[in-house]
Amino acid sequence: MSETGRSTGIHIPGWAERVADSLGEGPHVVVSGISVSGNIHAGNLREVLVAEAVANALRQRGEEVRFIFHADTIDPLRKIAPGIPRSYEEYIGHSLSHIPDPEGCHVSYAEHFLVPFEEALSEMEMDIEVLRSHELYERGLYTGVTGEALENTDELRGIIQQVTNRKMPENWSPYLPRAESGKLTGNLVLSHVPEQTSVVFADEDGREDSADYSRGEGKLGWRVELAARWKALGVTFEPFGKDHTSRGGSTDTADRMAREVFDYPVPGRYEYEWIGLKGRGDMSSSRGIVLLPNDLLRIMPPGAVRRIILGRDPARRFDIDLEGGFPRFMDEYRAEVGEPYVPFTHLVTVAQTVGEDTEAAAQMLRRGGYEEAVTDGLADDLYYARNWAAEWAPESMRLGLLDPSEAEEAAAALDDEQRAYLREVSEKLGPEMDGEAIQDVLYSTAIERGLKPKRAFAAVYSVLLGKTSGPKAGPFIAGLTLDQVSQRFSV
Numbered sequence: 001m002s003e004t005g006r007s008t009g010i011h012i013p014g015w016a017e018r019v020a021d022s023l024g025e026g027p028h029v030v031v032s033g034i035s036v037s038g039n040i041h042a043g044n045l046r047e048v049l050v051a052e053a054v055a056n057a058l059r060q061r062g063e064e065v066r067f068i069f070h071a072d073t074i075d076p077l078r079k080i081a082p083g084i085p086r087s088y089e090e091y092i093g094h095s096l097s098h099i100p101d102p103e104g105c106h107v108s109y110a111e112h113f114l115v116p117f118e119e120a121l122s123e124m125e126m127d128i129e130v131l132r133s134h135e136l137y138e139r140g141l142y143t144g145v146t147g148e149a150l151e152n153t154d155e156l157r158g159i160i161q162q163v164t165n166r167k168m169p170e171n172w173s174p175y176l177p178r179a180e181s182g183k184l185t186g187n188l189v190l191s192h193v194p195e196q197t198s199v200v201f202a203d204e205d206g207r208e209d210s211a212d213y214s215r216g217e218g219k220l221g222w223r224v225e226l227a228a229r230w231k232a233l234g235v236t237f238e239p240f241g242k243d244h245t246s247r248g249g250s251t252d253t254a255d256r257m258a259r260e261v262f263d264y265p266v267p268g269r270y271e272y273e274w275i276g277l278k279g280r281g282d283m284s285s286s287r288g289i290v291l292l293p294n295d296l297l298r299i300m301p302p303g304a305v306r307r308i309i310l311g312r313d314p315a316r317r318f319d320i321d322l323e324g325g326f327p328r329f330m331d332e333y334r335a336e337v338g339e340p341y342v343p344f345t346h347l348v349t350v351a352q353t354v355g356e357d358t359e360a361a362a363q364m365l366r367r368g369g370y371e372e373a374v375t376d377g378l379a380d381d382l383y384y385a386r387n388w389a390a391e392w393a394p395e396s397m398r399l400g401l402l403d404p405s406e407a408e409e410a411a412a413a414l415d416d417e418q419r420a421y422l423r424e425v426s427e428k429l430g431p432e433m434d435g436e437a438i439q440d441v442l443y444s445t446a447i448e449r450g451l452k453p454k455r456a457f458a459a460v461y462s463v464l465l466g467k468t469s470g471p472k473a474g475p476f477i478a479g480l481t482l483d484q485v486s487q488r489f490s491v
């Protein structure tokens with residue numbers, strides 16, 4: 001079995017091993033399902049990563065595992081997400097897979113939001129099968145369970161009423177046929193014709209029509225579909241966010257439907273908590289608080305994305321800090337996975353000083369005493385550090401070397417003592433000096449001249465960065481060429 005015992009090289013957290021231990025013998029089908037009605041954000045990624053961790057734990061113990069991402073592409077559009085034109089109100093009730101892309105770049109509304117997420121999963125080298133629900137309906141995967149649901153309409157209706165404590169209409173149906181208008185909502189199912197795998201229904205205007213449920217001409221209602229999907233795909237494990245597992249929520253109904261109607265055992269479950277973005281609140285597509293997986297992959301490697309999204313325990317709520325706290329997270333992550341030691345803040349300084357020049361970065365790291373950090377992965381490290389500096393770093397960590405004319409202006413604002421200090425330092429610097437040696441020169445020259453170190457260093461930062469403070473000056477200057485320094489210090 002090729003699926004068995006595959007090593008993914010990914011760390012398997014303890015909680016995932018415990019979940020896997022609680023699941024029986026395989027083969028296993030691990031599924032996570034996400035709506036594609038708007039941006040699929042980093043909070044949604046938590047669900048997929050929980051499922052992945054459990055799938056990996058099962059694979060590690062030698063189980064055969066099918067790991068599925070079920071994209072709810074056939075679901076009806078319910079409301080207009082932020083950024084979608086108001087004119088899309090005409091598509092409310094239509095399948096997301098049957099609505100045009102609001103930006104015209106993909107074949108449908110569903111694909112517009114699904115494809116970037118799929119690309120992020122692929123960039124993370126995730127061993128996952130992405131299934132589109134409209135295709136599953138069209139291929140007939142749901143035909144058997146839809147027939148069963150229609151035959152057991154009264155039982156399903158009774159379960160929903162009991163669990164939700166809400167009276168369902170007399171003519172409620174577990175199936176939503178698609179009318180000629182394209183709408184899945186507002187139609188009334190009149191009868192089931194099992195031998196033709198179809199239903200007869202009346203549309204909003206009272207016109208009679210029929211829909212063949214073996215060909216994707218409609219879908220099961222959401223609560224019923226969840227239980228039906230477990231059976232149709234043979235699901236053995238699925239994680240859920242707390243919105244689904246609350247009392248009277250969708251898992252309560254689906255559990256009873258699975259046992260009492262579909263005669264299928266309730267899959268193993270893990271309840272995860274939300275993640276938020278520090279200072280901005282819980283992630284939510286409908287409220288426009290959206291961090292995309294790609295935003296994360298711009299500032300850290302896939303392993304770090306897994307680590308920051310899952311946290312120590314995905315059953316706990318957690319705020320991701322991509323601002324001031326991020327360098328510390330990266331230092332801990334790099335230590336955990338055995339990357340050579342160099343503080344992330346130093347990489348940020350280097351990346352901002354040398355731009356994309358990897359050779360110059362290597363020199364700067366060597367002279368700063370971080371020889372071991374010069375690896376094949378250096379270009380990636382710089383890419384992450386540079387993007388973080390530009391997009392998330394606090395102002396105090398953003399650096400840009402002044403060009404010579406800007407440096408001249410900055411020097412003009414200093415006093416004579418400070419300028420004389422810079423000139424003397426410039427004469428003392430030599431090409432062989434490392435960061436510590438330069439730091440010594442900066443300090444001892446100030447003391448010798450009777451200049452307070454604080455004013456001396458302020459002069460250094462002024463002509464280099466246009467600020468009064470910055471990263472440790474010696475290692476920073478060591479990363480520049482002597483020409484660059486003397487141009488700005490000989491004032």
Ligand SMILES: [Zn+2]
Nearest residue numbers: 101105106112
């Ligand atoms: Zn598009």
